[in-house]
Amino acid sequence: MNKLTSPRCGLIAIVGAPNAGKSSLINVLVRNKVTIISDKPHTTRQAVYGIVCHEFLQTIFIDTPGLVLTPQDLLQTRMRQTSRQSLKEADASIVVIDVERAYHKANRILLRQSLQQRIPTVVVLTKIDVWKDKSRLLPLIQSYRDLESEIVGFFPVSSHTHQGIEVLEEVLRKLLPERQWIFPEHTLTQISFETTLSELTREKLFSSLHQEVPYKLDVITEKWYWRKNKHIKQKELWVWQNIIVEKEGQKKLVLGQEGGRVRHVGFLARTEMQLQHQCPVHLFLHVTIDPTWMQRAYG
Ligand SMILES: Nc1nc2c(ncn2[C@@H]2O[C@H](COP(=O)(O)OP(=O)(O)O)[C@@H](O)[C@H]2O)c(=O)[nH]1
Ligand SMILES: [Mg+2]
Incomplete structure (x- = not known):
């Protein structure tokens, strides 16, 4: 760090309606997943x-x-509180x-909540790649x-093409105290680390299942x-995870025919873990039923 320049540091809350593209934007800004x-909707819980x-x-x-x-x-109540709390902690918001x-409706509600906190508030208009006609x-x-x-200000961006990201970053830097x-x-x-591993598997479950079920499940990393590995002179990551659902019917859906779906989810999660950590990964998934998981986790 340059000793002549004083350090700046700030929290910028990224809020929006479900599915608006918040998580995609943050991964682009951080240049990492x-x-x-x-x-x-309801993928991001915390x-x-x-x-x-x-x-x-x-x-x-x-x-x-x-x-x-x-x-x-309960989970949705907590999620709503998290969004509000983040605005309270933040030095600025997007x-x-x-x-x-x-x-x-959520857009105006969040804009007002942010302005009430008297923090600099930036509006990002995202997914502009889907609009050919920018007028x-x-x-x-x-x-x-x-x-x-x-x-x-209003900043049109696309997290897919990275259009508008640099301009946005320039503005955000000026907001840091x-x-x-x-x-x-x-x-x-x-x-x-273990939550990051759980989240990756949860993401793959979200993409492999239909609307309601993903929301009713949780993933816990039990052991890692x-x-x-002396033979290949390389480290390996070993992971055991529990996929928790509320009902027998949901378990059937997660397992799929002859366990095909959970195997596919395991393959997708393992492949991404291997890429992230640049090493072989052994992933073991187990599906269990616990009707009270939400109560225990968020009650
Ligand atoms: N075309 C397009 N789709 C996007 C963009 N950003 C996010 N998405 C998609 O919108 C959906 C929701 O994204 P996500 O980041 O999870 O939204 P969140 O719920 O607000 O965190 C996903 O299917 C993304 O691939 C974008 O800039 N362009
Ligand atoms: Mg999200």
Whole structure:
């Protein structure tokens, strides 16, 4: 770090409607996969930090669950609280708006919540890659004219093509307060290693199952360790995980015919773990039923 420049460090909460593209954006900003993504709502359950160090700046992005307008159960209530709490802790916020769902009720609610905290609030209009005709952006921005004076700006981006990301990063750096860094350099997230492993498997379950079931399950890493394989002179990662569902019917769906689905999920998760850790991975998945898991985890 340059001794002549004082360090800056800040938390930037990333909030938005479910499925808006918050987690995708944070992974692009951090240039690493710190949080899981799916095309289904309610994938992100807890606040996940994505930490970026650049010269004398440390930015801590907080990925949050999408705003649930009417929570249906304990988990959704907690998720809603997490989004609110993150805004309270943050030094600035990004309200992520999917251009295809720009008029979702959650957008204005979150904008107001952020402005109430009196923190700099940036609006990111994401998924602009799906719009060939960019002139459609103008009326969308104008529909927020009443809040314009309080907002730092509107930034059209795409997490898929990375369009608009650099411009956004420039603006965000200016919002960081002068402060000592909170995390050591090279820290990517505050999430534990075993939770990161669980989350990866959960992501693969979300992509392999239909709407309702993924939300009703959890993944716990029961045991993991590194082992040196003397034959190939390389370390290996060994992981045992429990997939917890509420009912017998859900277990059947997770297992699939002759265990085909869970095997496929295991293959996808293991392949990604191998890529991330650049070593062989042995992954063992076990499906169990516990009707009270949500109560125990979030009650
Ligand atoms: N076309 C397009 N799709 C995106 C973009 N960002 C996210 N998505 C998709 O939107 C869905 C929800 O993304 P995710 O990041 O999990 O949203 P979150 O629920 O707000 O965290 C996924 O299917 C993503 O692949 C983008 O910039 N362009
Ligand atoms: Mg998410």
